[in-house]
Amino acid sequence: MTVPHSASHVFERLESEVRSYCRGWPTVFDRAHGSHMYGEDHRPYLDFFSGAGTLNYGHNNPVLKRALLDYIERDGVTHALDMSTAAKRTFLETFQETVLEPRELPYKVMFPGPAGTNAVEAALKLARKVKGREAVVFFTNAFHGMSLGSLAVTGNAFKRAGAGIPLVHATPMPYDERPDGGQPAFRWFDRLLAGEGSGLDAPAAVIVETVQGEGGLNVARAEWLRDLAELCRRRDMLLIVDDIQMGCGRTGAFFSFEESGIVPDIVTLSKSVSGYGLPMALTLFRPELDIWQPGEHNGTFRGFNPAFVTATAALEEYWRDGRLEKQTLARGEQLEQALRAVAAGRTDTAPDVRGRGLAWGMEFADPSRATAVCARAFELGLLLETSGPQDEVVKLFPPLTIDDEELEEGLALFGRAVRETEQPPRSGPR
Incomplete structure (x- = not known):
């Protein structure tokens, strides 16, 4: 389906060429509810994108919407910078009770600004301030945001090029490299840190995603993450886990690193932390790292109170017990089995399937095939x-609240799309 000229020309005429998602989905969306979005022509679209992980609880979740409408109707505070408000207090108390205390996580909470890249910038700035060093280590195919500090620790060449200036004080390392000949996973990294002549400045921190969403659904093994945490402890580096896309239950547990048993020094959260698609980000860190001076890091929209309200409602509704986590893991197994069945039936080069929870991807040998x-x-x-350095991975990100019928429908449509884009084999020379 193509959007009629009369409906789309205003975007082409007035909006920057930088827009991207609308090019792959040429329609004008008007409504959204649960696992569906609807075009102006009322056509439904089953959403296996979920706002790039921002809508874990679906569109216009009724529980969150009711809390938000009640708050607005009583003239609750909307904008307050970092002033103390009742909405912020309730969120902090609920976050402590439902997330931090049950997991014995000691973190202080910082509101760095409205987006994930704000949380990453704050994490990097704090790590450098605490350690008094400039260098940060990141991993191949990482994505941490589009502002300059976040871009410096992002692996994608296309996105890095957009900075227009050198991106410095960051060093890449291989993501979850497999041990070679029985050697420890971080043997080469450790040698660089130990060697006086390695040329590697002592890093302040290492930043990592446990599952690389934009990088192609690459999943770090739990033992690799534990080895990384131990290396950071031994070499006096802070460990930052970027949980912006994979946190808030996307992989099952609230934090994606829980399965590995590690406790990062700093954690970044955004996307689904508000639960409703409202802008909100958190930087969490150990109390002893809280050496900020008042106002040393700030931002106009770091205290968006409607987001505190919906975030609190999401925690109350979905994280007081373990039901959502169990449901996500069960539906993740269903999704994985369906993808592997699609992959097994291919007559072309067999695609690779990988993921965790309700974050899965299928990689194609020909990147154009994924598109x-x-x-x-x-x-x-x-x-x-799509995701991955060459957009070679089809990414499946249904809402965590999707029902079984919707999940089966989406998987059937995906399988059909794979079949119907398969190129017939070429006949050989006669």
């Missing part, structure tokens, strides 16, 4: 995006 699958899925009424 074609997403385009065909859109025509069939399913929203999917």
Whole structure:
């Protein structure tokens, strides 16, 4: 389906060429509810994108919407910078009771600004301030945001090039490299840290995603993460886990690092922390790292109180018990089995399937094939995006609240899109 000229020309005429998602989904969306978005023509689209992980609880979740409407109708505070408000107090207390205390996590909470990149910038700034060093280590195919500090620790060449200036004080290392000949996973990294002649400045911190969403759904093994945490402890580096896309239950547990048993020094959260798609980000860190001076890091929109309200409602509704985590893991197994069945039936180069919880991807040997699958899925009424350094991975991110029927429908549409974009084998010479 193509958007009629009369409906789309205003975007082409007035909006910057930088827009991207609308190019893959050429329609004008008007409404959204649960696991669906609806075009102006009332056509439904099953959403396996979820706002790039921002809508873990679906569109216009009724519990969160009711809390938000009640707050607005009583003239609750909307904008307050970092002033103390009742909405912020309730969120902090609920976050402590439902998330931090049950996991014995000691973190202080910082509101760095409205977006994930604000949380990353604050984490990097704090790590450098605490350690008195400039260097930070990141990993291949990482994505941490589009502001300059976050771009410096991002691996994607296209996004890095957009900075327009050198991105410095950051060093890449291989993501979850496999041990070679029985050697420890971080043997080379450790040698660089130990060697007087290695040329590697002593890092203040290491930043890592446990699952690389934008990087292609690459999943770090639990033992690799534990080895990384031990290396950071031994070499006096802070460990930062970027949980912006994979946190808030996307992999099952509230934090994606819980499975590995590590306790990072700093954690960044955003996307689904507000639960409703409202801008909100958190930087969490050990209390002893809280050496900020008042106002040393700030931002106009770091205290968006409607987001505190919906975030509190999401925690109360979904994280007082373990039901959502169990449901996510069960549906994740269902999703994985369906993807592997699709992959097993291929007559072309077999795709690779990988993921955790309700974050899964299917990689194609030909990157154009992944784009074609997403385009065909859109025509069939399913929203999917690509990821990976060459957009070679089709990414499946349904809402955590999706029901079984919707999940099965989306997987069927995905399988159909894969089949219908398969190129027939070429006949050989006669």
